[in-house]
Structures are given as C-alpha cells and as structure tokens.
Amino acid sequence: MGYESSLLSCIFFLIFSSLLLLLNSHRVPLPVNLQSLTALSFEDAYTQLFGDSNLMLLRDGKTVHISLDERTGSGFASQDLYLHGFFSASIKLPSDYAAGVVVAFYMSNGDVFEKNHDELDFEFLGNIRGREWRVQTNVYGNGSTGFGREERYQFWFDPTEDFHNYSILWSKNRILFYIDNIPIREVVRTEAMAAHFPSKPMSLYATIWDGSNWATSGGRYKVNYKYAPYIAEFADLILHGCAVDPIDHLSTCRGHETKLYDSITATSDQLSAMKKLRRKHLTYSYCYDGDRYPTPPPECSVDPREAEQFEGAGSGRSGHRRRHGKRRHRAAAAVAAKDL
Numbered sequence: 001m002g003y004e005s006s007l008l009s010c011i012f013f014l015i016f017s018s019l020l021l022l023l024n025s026h027r028v029p030l031p032v033n034l035q036s037l038t039a040l041s042f043e044d045a046y047t048q049l050f051g052d053s054n055l056m057l058l059r060d061g062k063t064v065h066i067s068l069d070e071r072t073g074s075g076f077a078s079q080d081l082y083l084h085g086f087f088s089a090s091i092k093l094p095s096d097y098a099a100g101v102v103v104a105f106y107m108s109n110g111d112v113f114e115k116n117h118d119e120l121d122f123e124f125l126g127n128i129r130g131r132e133w134r135v136q137t138n139v140y141g142n143g144s145t146g147f148g149r150e151e152r153y154q155f156w157f158d159p160t161e162d163f164h165n166y167s168i169l170w171s172k173n174r175i176l177f178y179i180d181n182i183p184i185r186e187v188v189r190t191e192a193m194a195a196h197f198p199s200k201p202m203s204l205y206a207t208i209w210d211g212s213n214w215a216t217s218g219g220r221y222k223v224n225y226k227y228a229p230y231i232a233e234f235a236d237l238i239l240h241g242c243a244v245d246p247i248d249h250l251s252t253c254r255g256h257e258t259k260l261y262d263s264i265t266a267t268s269d270q271l272s273a274m275k276k277l278r279r280k281h282l283t284y285s286y287c288y289d290g291d292r293y294p295t296p297p298p299e300c301s302v303d304p305r306e307a308e309q310f311e312g313a314g315s316g317r318s319g320h321r322r323r324h325g326k327r328r329h330r331a332a333a334a335v336a337a338k339d340l
C-alpha cells in the first residue's frame with residue numbers, strides 16, 4: 001500500500017469514528033456537570049410577563065433587571081414548559097429598606113392547570129432596614145395548595161451585596177434546592193406523597209411584586225415607595241431540561257433524559273454540607289410544625305438534630321395564609337411570614 005492510500009484510510013477511519021461518537025453521544029447519557037452549563041440570553045429563552053418598562057436587559061440580555069415602583073412590579077417567564085431539569089439563576093436582591101417586597105424565582109404550571117397545578121418556589125421576602133431578607137422554599141403538586149410544605153432559612157451572607165446562585169433540580173423522584181451549589185433542601189418522592197410531587201411540565205418564572213399585606217411580619221411593614229425603585233438583578237439564567245411544546249404539550253424529551261436527571265443526586269459531601277447549613281440557618285420547616293401537622297407528612301425524614309432545633313416551636317412561628325391571586329405573577333405568593 002502506498003503512502004497516500006494509508007493516509008486516506010487513516011482519514012476515513014477518523015471520520016468514521018467521530019461519526020460513531022456523535023451518534024453515540026445521543027444515546028449514552030453523559031453525566032451533566034451542573035456547574036458548567038451555559039447560560040441562555042433573554043431573547044433565546046424568556047419572555048416578559050408584566051411590568052412594561054420595569055424590565056431592563058443588560059449585557060446583550062445576559063443580565064435582566066426587574067423592578068418594583070409605585071406603578072407596577074415586573075416579571076418574566078421561560079418561553080417553553082419543561083418536564084424535569086436543572087434551573088438556575090444568579091440573583092442580587094434590592095438593598096436597603098425592602099419591607100413588603102417579594103422576589104420570586106419559581107416553576108409553575110398554574111396557567112395551564114388552573115385547578116391542579118404544580119409549583120416549586122424560591123421566595124425572597126424583604127425586610128425593614130437592619131433586618132435581613134429571608135428565603136423560603138415550597139413544593140406543591142396537583143393543586144395541593146391547602147397543604148403547604150414551606151421551609152424558611154436565614155441567609156449566611158448578604159444577598160443584596162452580591163450575586164448568588166439559586167438552583168432547582170427537578171427529576172422524576174427527587175427535588176433539590178441549592179444555594180451556591182450547596183443543597184439546602186431535598187425532597188424525595190414517596191408513594192404516600194403521590195400526586196403532591198410535581199409531575200407535569202412547568203415554566204420558569206422570575207418576578208418582583210408588592211407583598212405589603214403579608215410578606216413582612218404578617219403585613220405589619222409595608223412597601224415604602226420613598227425607596228423605590230426596588231431592583232432585583234438576574235444573571236446566569238440556566239435552563240437545562242426537557243422542553244415541552246406549550247401548545248400540544250408534546251415533549252421533545254426522550255426517556256434517557258428523564259433518567260439522566262434522576263441519576264443526579266447530592267454527593268455525600270453535599271449532603272453533609274446541607275445538614276450543617278440546615279442546623280444553623282433553617283428557621284422553619286413544616287416537617288417540625290406539630291400544631292399544623294401532628295404527625296409529620298410522609299415524605300419528611302425527621303432528623304433528630306433538626307427536630308430538637310424546633311422543639312415546642314409550633315405554628316406560632318409563622319402564619320400559613322397562602323395568597324393565591326388569579327394573576328400569573330401572584331402564582332408564587334406563599335405563606336405570611338409573621339416572624340422576623
């Protein structure tokens with residue numbers, strides 16, 4: 001064989017094997033490195049929901065500012081619905097006096113399923129000067145709005161000074177809420193939880209609005225528009241999920257993608273970091289609210305150390321009135337936060 005022909009066969013071999021690799025990469029799920037996903041720009045994946053000029057795009061749509069002033073709040077949503085995936089944003093909250101201000105980063109399908117919607121929430125509740133913002137998470141499935149699964153946390157950093165990452169991993173059997181890549185909450189689907197585990201495609205939302213009548217000390221401290229506009233900054237918007245057509249709800253998602261998300265679990269290091277964090281910063285959990293749920297709901301895996309933390313705390317620590325307005329940006333409204 002001449003030099004040319006062996007070179008040719010070499011080239012053919014290379015082309016052939018890269019083709020094989022390409023084909024295979026569609027079938028063999030590669031483990032997703034959640035930290036290395038690419039952010040999408042606003043135009044590519046999102047759409048404004050409300051608040052006309054109170055939504056501003058910066059850095060070619062890689063950063064989004066939504067603001068609240070005396071006229072209106074503001075918000076945006078993903079263009080697609082997603083069945084499972086990883087959803088994340090870097091968020092910087094408004095500084096200074098922010099009582100009554102609510103910023104929400106959440107998934108919901110309240111527009112599609114009015115009576116039996118699913119929802120996964122991060123909600124940030126503003127505060128009076130000198131008191132910190134608080135963050136709460138919640139999970140609803142198939143319209144379980146009468147069955148709150150709230151948890152509330154203190155921040156271990158100033159969320160108004162810098163951007164921090166807030167992420168939700170949602171798979172068929174597990175939900176993880178992360179802050180700066182540390183899980184703060186894990187919900188593992190149990191048989192008993194049944195349809196209360198979110199199972200229908202959801203959109204991703206980001207909103208800022210006036211929660212004067214419930215958000216801070218149960219409505220005692222209202223939004224003061226002297227300090228407006230209140231601006232929440234969003235960057236590193238990541239959507240990595242099985243997109244579903246909003247019209248016919250057909251999924252482009254094949255079975256292996258669903259399996260892929262299901263295979264992502266918190267590492268043992270992450271779980272021990274989560275435990276530590278919760279011991280220090282968890283201030284309320286429905287799992288330890290004996291006044292509300294005399295026996296902890298079935299999915300609660302009661303941690304004795306956490307239980308000790310909340311012994312005798314009961315419902316007095318918080319109110320549970322859930323506002324559930326018709327307007328889409330109100331969909332994330334959650335419990336009244338009576339405790340500061």
Ligand SMILES: *[C@@H]1O[C@H](CO)[C@@H](O)[C@H](O)[C@H]1NC(C)=O
Binds near residue numbers: 165180
């Ligand atoms: C937040 O996520 C972005 C994008 O994934 C990453 O570049 C950045 O380092 C993360 N920041 C923190 C504080 O974890």
Ligand SMILES: *[C@@H]1O[C@H](CO)[C@@H](O)[C@H](O)[C@H]1NC(C)=O
Binds near residue numbers: 115116142143194195
């Ligand atoms: C979800 O809610 C709907 C409407 O309330 C009900 O008909 C359906 O049976 C529920 N689904 C499951 C799996 O429980």
